[in-house]
Amino acid sequence: MAALPVFTVVLLALGFSRGFQHHFVEEEPELVAGPSQYGSLWPLPQKVHISDVSFKLSSSNFQITDAKESSAGPSCNLLQSAYRRYYEYVFVGPKNQKRGRDQPAGPSEVTELQVWITSPDSDCDSFPTESSDESYELSVDQPVAVLKAPKVWGALHGLETFSQLVYEDEFGAKTINSTVISDFPRFAHRGVLLDSSRHFIPVKVILANLETMAMNKFNIFHWHIVDDSSFPYLSQTFPQLSEKVRNRDGYRIRYFLRYRPNSIVPTEHRFTSFETVPRFGIPDVTFPPPPPNRKSNPDIQKFMEQQGFGQDFTKLESFYIQRLLDIVTTTQKGYMIWQEVFDNGVKLKPDTVVHVWMDNGSDKEMAKVTAGGYTTILSAPWYLDYISIGQDWQKYYKVEPLNFNGTDDQKKLVIGGEACLWGEFVDATNLTPRLWPRACAVAERLWSAKEVTDTNDAFNRLAVHRCRLVERGIPAQPLYTSYCPREYKGI
Amino acid sequence: MAALPVFTVVLLALGFSRGFQHHFVEEEPELVAGPSQYGSLWPLPQKVHISDVSFKLSSSNFQITDAKESSAGPSCNLLQSAYRRYYEYVFVGPKNQKRGRDQPAGPSEVTELQVWITSPDSDCDSFPTESSDESYELSVDQPVAVLKAPKVWGALHGLETFSQLVYEDEFGAKTINSTVISDFPRFAHRGVLLDSSRHFIPVKVILANLETMAMNKFNIFHWHIVDDSSFPYLSQTFPQLSEKVRNRDGYRIRYFLRYRPNSIVPTEHRFTSFETVPRFGIPDVTFPPPPPNRKSNPDIQKFMEQQGFGQDFTKLESFYIQRLLDIVTTTQKGYMIWQEVFDNGVKLKPDTVVHVWMDNGSDKEMAKVTAGGYTTILSAPWYLDYISIGQDWQKYYKVEPLNFNGTDDQKKLVIGGEACLWGEFVDATNLTPRLWPRACAVAERLWSAKEVTDTNDAFNRLAVHRCRLVERGIPAQPLYTSYCPREYKGI
Numbered sequence: 001m002a003a004l005p006v007f008t009v010v011l012l013a014l015g016f017s018r019g020f021q022h023h024f025v026e027e028e029p030e031l032v033a034g035p036s037q038y039g040s041l042w043p044l045p046q047k048v049h050i051s052d053v054s055f056k057l058s059s060s061n062f063q064i065t066d067a068k069e070s071s072a073g074p075s076c077n078l079l080q081s082a083y084r085r086y087y088e089y090v091f092v093g094p095k096n097q098k099r100g101r102d103q104p105a106g107p108s109e110v111t112e113l114q115v116w117i118t119s120p121d122s123d124c125d126s127f128p129t130e131s132s133d134e135s136y137e138l139s140v141d142q143p144v145a146v147l148k149a150p151k152v153w154g155a156l157h158g159l160e161t162f163s164q165l166v167y168e169d170e171f172g173a174k175t176i177n178s179t180v181i182s183d184f185p186r187f188a189h190r191g192v193l194l195d196s197s198r199h200f201i202p203v204k205v206i207l208a209n210l211e212t213m214a215m216n217k218f219n220i221f222h223w224h225i226v227d228d229s230s231f232p233y234l235s236q237t238f239p240q241l242s243e244k245v246r247n248r249d250g251y252r253i254r255y256f257l258r259y260r261p262n263s264i265v266p267t268e269h270r271f272t273s274f275e276t277v278p279r280f281g282i283p284d285v286t287f288p289p290p291p292p293n294r295k296s297n298p299d300i301q302k303f304m305e306q307q308g309f310g311q312d313f314t315k316l317e318s319f320y321i322q323r324l325l326d327i328v329t330t331t332q333k334g335y336m337i338w339q340e341v342f343d344n345g346v347k348l349k350p351d352t353v354v355h356v357w358m359d360n361g362s363d364k365e366m367a368k369v370t371a372g373g374y375t376t377i378l379s380a381p382w383y384l385d386y387i388s389i390g391q392d393w394q395k396y397y398k399v400e401p402l403n404f405n406g407t408d409d410q411k412k413l414v415i416g417g418e419a420c421l422w423g424e425f426v427d428a429t430n431l432t433p434r435l436w437p438r439a440c441a442v443a444e445r446l447w448s449a450k451e452v453t454d455t456n457d458a459f460n461r462l463a464v465h466r467c468r469l470v471e472r473g474i475p476a477q478p479l480y481t482s483y484c485p486r487e488y489k490g491i
Numbered sequence: 492m493a494a495l496p497v498f499t500v501v502l503l504a505l506g507f508s509r510g511f512q513h514h515f516v517e518e519e520p521e522l523v524a525g526p527s528q529y530g531s532l533w534p535l536p537q538k539v540h541i542s543d544v545s546f547k548l549s550s551s552n553f554q555i556t557d558a559k560e561s562s563a564g565p566s567c568n569l570l571q572s573a574y575r576r577y578y579e580y581v582f583v584g585p586k587n588q589k590r591g592r593d594q595p596a597g598p599s600e601v602t603e604l605q606v607w608i609t610s611p612d613s614d615c616d617s618f619p620t621e622s623s624d625e626s627y628e629l630s631v632d633q634p635v636a637v638l639k640a641p642k643v644w645g646a647l648h649g650l651e652t653f654s655q656l657v658y659e660d661e662f663g664a665k666t667i668n669s670t671v672i673s674d675f676p677r678f679a680h681r682g683v684l685l686d687s688s689r690h691f692i693p694v695k696v697i698l699a700n701l702e703t704m705a706m707n708k709f710n711i712f713h714w715h716i717v718d719d720s721s722f723p724y725l726s727q728t729f730p731q732l733s734e735k736v737r738n739r740d741g742y743r744i745r746y747f748l749r750y751r752p753n754s755i756v757p758t759e760h761r762f763t764s765f766e767t768v769p770r771f772g773i774p775d776v777t778f779p780p781p782p783p784n785r786k787s788n789p790d791i792q793k794f795m796e797q798q799g800f801g802q803d804f805t806k807l808e809s810f811y812i813q814r815l816l817d818i819v820t821t822t823q824k825g826y827m828i829w830q831e832v833f834d835n836g837v838k839l840k841p842d843t844v845v846h847v848w849m850d851n852g853s854d855k856e857m858a859k860v861t862a863g864g865y866t867t868i869l870s871a872p873w874y875l876d877y878i879s880i881g882q883d884w885q886k887y888y889k890v891e892p893l894n895f896n897g898t899d900d901q902k903k904l905v906i907g908g909e910a911c912l913w914g915e916f917v918d919a920t921n922l923t924p925r926l927w928p929r930a931c932a933v934a935e936r937l938w939s940a941k942e943v944t945d946t947n948d949a950f951n952r953l954a955v956h957r958c959r960l961v962e963r964g965i966p967a968q969p970l971y972t973s974y975c976p977r978e979y980k981g982i
Contacts, residue, residue, distance in 0.1 A: 198972040208982045229972045386880045389916065425880065428979040429966035430924035475920035475982070481689040481720045488919040490981065491699045491966070 031459045040464035041164050043217055043444035044452050045183035050165075053178040055110045055142045057166060059091040064159070067116035067146065076124040078152055079115065086159045090166050091174065092471045110176055111143045113162055119150040128153055128219065130415060135184035138162060140176055157183065157217050164468070168485070187401070189377050189416030190446040191220030192439055194431070195423030197227035205428045212436055212474050216443035222418055318344045325349070339365055342374065356380055357420070363404040370410035378417040382442050384435060385422040391479060393462070394455055396441040402450070416446050436476035437466040522950045531955035532655050534708055534935035535943050536674035541656075544669040546601045546633045548657060550582040555650070558607035558637065567615040569643055570606065577650040581657050582665065583962045601667055602634045604653055610641040619644055619710065621906060626675035629653060631667055648674065648708050655959070659976070678892070680868050680907030681937040682711030683930055685922070686914030688718035696919045703927055703965050707934035713909055809835045816840070830856055833865065847871055848911070854895040861901035869908040873933050875926060876913040882970060884953070885946055887932040893941070907937050927967035928957040 038044055064083040066072060072079050117124075123132065136154035138161055139146045147162060149155040161181060169175045192213055194201065210221060225233050300316070309315040321341050328335050329349055336353040337346075343365075354369045354376045356362050362380035369376045381399045396419070402411045419442040421435050440462055444452065452458075459479065467484035469476040475488050529535055555574040557563060563570050608615075614623065627645035629652055630637045638653060640646040652672060660666045683704055685692065701712060716724050791807070800806040812832050819826050820840055827844040828837075834856075845860045845867045847853050853871035860867045872890045887910070893902045910933040912926050931953055935943065943949075950970065958975035960967040966979050 199969055200974055200978050202978070202980065202982075204980075205982050230974075387878050389877050424972050425969060427969050428981065429961065430921065430968040432982055433921035433924075470920065473982075477921040478690055478916060478918050481915050483691055483721075487691050487693070489693065489695075490919065491693075491696050491923055491964075 031456050033463070034460055036457050036460040038457070038461055039165065039167060039177075040461050040468060041161065042440060042461050042465035043447035044449075044461070045161060045181045046186075046449055047180075047182040049180045051178040053108075054169075054175050055108045055140075055178070057090065057110050057174040057176060059174070061109065061111050062087070062090070062113075063111070064113045064115065067114040067148075070115060070117045070122075071120055072115075072117040072122035072124050072152060072155075076122060076152065078124050079117075079155060082156055082159055083115070086163050089163045089472060108142055110140065110145050113145045113147060113159075115155050115159070116146060116148045117150070117152060117155060118148055121151075123151040123153065130188045134188075134219070135182075136161075138179065138181040138183070140165060140179040142178075145176075153219075154184075156214065160215055160217065164465070185217065185219075185447045186449060187414070187416035187446045189220055189418075190218045190443065191222045191377070191416065191418035192218055192435070193222040193224055193379070193418050193420040193422075195224040195227070195421065195426075196232055197224060198229050198423030199427035200232070201423075201431065202428050205431060208474060209432060209435065211472075212432075212469060212476075215469065215472070215474075216440050217447050218439075218443055220416075220418065222420075224423070314344055318346050322346050336377075339369070342369060342372070348374065351375070353377060353415070355418075357383075359383065366401075366404040366414065367406050367410070370404075370406050370413040373413070375413050375415055377415060379420050382417060382419045383422065384419055384438050385425060387434065391459075393438050393441040393479065394459075396438065397445060397455060397458055398453070399445060400450070401445070417442065419443075433475045433477040436469055436474060437462055437479065440465065522947050524954070525951055527948050527951040529948070529952055530656065530658060530668075531952050531959060532652065533931060533952050533956035534938035535940075535952070536652060536672045537677075537940055538671075538673040540671045542669040544599075545660075545666050546599045546631075546669070548581065548601050548665040548667060550665075552600070552602050553578070553581070553604075554602070555604045555606065558605040558639075561606060561608045561613075562611055563606075563608040563613035563615050563643060563646075567613060567643065569615050570608075570646060573647055573650055574606070577654050580654045580963060599633050601631065601636050604636045604638060604650075606646050606650070607637060607639045608641070608643060608646060609639055612642075614642040614644065621679045625679075625710070627652075627672075629670065629672040629674070631656060631670040633669075636667075644710075645675075647705065651706055651708065655956070676708065676710075676938045677940060678905070678907035678937045680711055680909075681709045681934065682713045682868070682907065682909035683709055683926070684713040684715055684870070684909050684911040684913075686715040686718070686912070686917075687723055688715060689720050689914030690918035691723070692914075692922065693919050696922060699965060700923060700926065702963075703923075703960060703967075706960065706963070706965075707931050708938050709930075709934055711907075711909065713911075715914070805835055809837050813837050827868075830860070833860060833863070839865065842866070844868060844906070846909075848874075850874065857892075857895040857905065858897050858901070861895075861897050861904040864904070866904050866906055868906060870911050873908060873910045874913070875910055875929050876916060878925065882950075884929050884932040884970065885950075887929065888936060888946060888949055889944070890936060891941070892936070908933065910934075924966045924968040927960055927965060928953055928970065931956065 037050070038048055039050065041048065064087055066074065066076075066079070074080065119133070128134075132153050133150045134153045134157055136147060136149035136158035138148075138158050140162070145162065147155060147158040149158055158181075161183065165179055166174055166176050192209070194206065194209065196206075206223075213219075213221065304310070304316055307315070307319065309319070318341075321337070321344075325335065325337075325346065325348065334351055334353070335349070336355055337348070339354055339356050339358060342348065342352075342354045350373065352374055354374045356365045356369060356376055357379045358365065359380045362378065365380075366376060366378065378399075378401045382396055384396075401414055401417055419435075419439040421431065421439075426434055441458075444458065463479055463482060466476045466479060467486075470484050470488050471486050475490060528541070529539055530541065532539065555578055557565065557567075557570070565571065610624070619625075623644050624641045625644045625648055627638060627640035627649035629639075629649050631653070636653065638646060638649040640649055649672075652674065656670055657665055657667050683700070685697065685700065687697075697714075704710075704712065795801070795807055798806070798810065800810070809832075812828070812835075816826065816828075816837065816839065825842055825844070826840070827846055828839070830845055830847050830849060833839065833843075833845045841864065843865055845865045847856050847860060847867055848870045849856065850871045853869065856871075857867060857869065869890075869892045873887055875887075892905055892908055910926075910930040912922065912930075917925055932949075935949065954970055954973060957967045957970060958977075961975050961979050962977050966981060
């Protein structure tokens, strides 16, 4: 080791001067931090009126109950466990001073939230579909707040909204203002894509992210279970499926999620759809092997020759997809496709949903797909695996999904979108903070009214919403220089 | 809610086609995954010879001991606790089958690592300086491995290296190859900067990152404690310091780390320097307030007028820094400055260390600073708060700190560098996975020989090293699609 200058033990790094020439310059205009008139509501409901009158809530004197007139009662576990969950969320943080149950409520205290399912069929025992009614109405008054919803789905959203209205006054007392809210989603399909093929994601992490999705009124979990990199899926109906894939070169089956449709989704959250492998046998040679081997695989080469495809792998792809879709058509299942299946001219059922994901010219693609009469969802601007320094949530927030050339009828074919976090660079170590609160921007864009575009107001609500996620144990990363009343405690 | 097409419950997202047109394309040439001849050593030692002969280690029959000739003995807590720590690291993961202590060792088993401090003064009770000897020699044979180092600092590094040589054979048995290593750092100053002014960082998180620094042979923790955003520092010697700052507009003192120099640094890791506020009083008006208020502050304006500075805030800055440095000069302390203090022509002591951080033309700055005879450290290419999709660790890895125009004498003035993770967008939720393993690239660049530049070999070692960090409880994020024998379990 070369001789080095000797320093005293304590070196002073004089850093004040760096304040003059800041090392990080935000390109966006600086946002003005301050409280929003809408508190920390996220996503912003369709109609909100919050009055200045405020009430208190006491953990020992507050309960969430079924309204007498409700079509869902104590037997509806979906709601009952939601009541317990949201009671905990409302009183998260240091508990209020204990007070005896027998003590009378104060004059301005909310002691009850009554949940009233108004439709004769509450949907409690069914699964949600794209056409499920998710609307609700919430009225906060004292001593009783009322949450009305045609179906349980709206009630779940309304419970989240109620919990978001509760804040702490300057003495730390749980407080809620007199409020009237009428709410429903702008788009029916509001999804998050996670990818368990590039990295293992523990079930615990998937579940925590499902919970966080519910806190943001997402309703679709798009689970990209398998891909070239790994095939962590074991079909109990068709065990051969996993075997065949396992034995192909280039595939590596590392772990099997002992997964059955719906079995891992907690009943409190019911998500409509999930991506899965086809459940009706596999076309043999035409099952495309992973890209690195496709060109050198002699069986594939032979097959392509026989079919007269030459070296055009697009034709092979379309042949495969066409055959697969034809099989699907014989079942009662619908299907979604990535946009290139449409682009390549594969014959599609009229009710096909086309997933627009390529960022280059996605507005033109949306116009083309909907002009063809197909329902569509948009992910192109919301690939959250692309990261950069700064507040990129604003970029996601400013997207307007209907901003393409088309008729009103075409626009109606856009049923929503998805925030996609592909898995090349994420696993349990960094997935959750990378997804939240960035995906929250997508959540509000897909839920709230088209006119909700005030980035500054969004910033102020989202900053508090993000602290709420942290309080609930979700390591959502900060938007910018900031602090939370109760910071994240893990490492 | 508009009427929506009704779907069946299970939607099939046909995603195979996406394999053909991959959504993420790496710009870098694809690396070839496979085992490195150097196993998972990180950073790569200066001289390594690993033979094919391998030995086993048993948790019940292995110990780390002081060599009889060592100048450090049982009273050296620094080493004793390191022995315990590294014993745990070696046998991390599922424990071996228990075996009685009395059972004799097999013919090819390493049962002991003897640590031999060869210098009469082990440095056990002192703090490291920039000129401390960090070298060590490690010889792994059976039944005894020997680690020789002039000082405890080299022994700590050698223990880490020993632990990195241990791997699991196909039956899960802990295994180590016959190995000879001679090692020392290329640069004396190998630092990580963390910033507790933009976000609160729990002490637990700071400590975990100090541990991880040691696992990468970093030796400098540059703690950017305070800045415009907050002043989380309470001086017990000068309580007025915090008071004055607290009372200035724009400053917000949220929390005080009850911090005293050295008191929070665990004795197992002793880092040379830390950034701190000056400890000898504060120039009054010339203490620059935070940038947003500087221009409107009438006291500052008046002062600048009196001094004839006009509106040139650079002059104010230099006046302030000059005054501060003059005070420092009256003490026995050395100082480091950010490069603009040098650029602005402030008069500096000859032993000043200049921190080159501006990425634009940093090679020219290095040439200029060293031509002026000043010692320097480099951070410009290693601002890890700048993030992007992909393997950006390769970019950090490919930096050559001496790649500027200058004489050999100038090059000798470069004593190292720092990986900087500024705090605008990080707190406890995302700091650790964002820092590791990206900072590992900087660690190897600063420790290993100049010729160690094989990115492919680095990838293969680093992938395993990263899994090792995960096994030790550090949520280091993945480099790329991959898996670890024992994945991260947290959320």
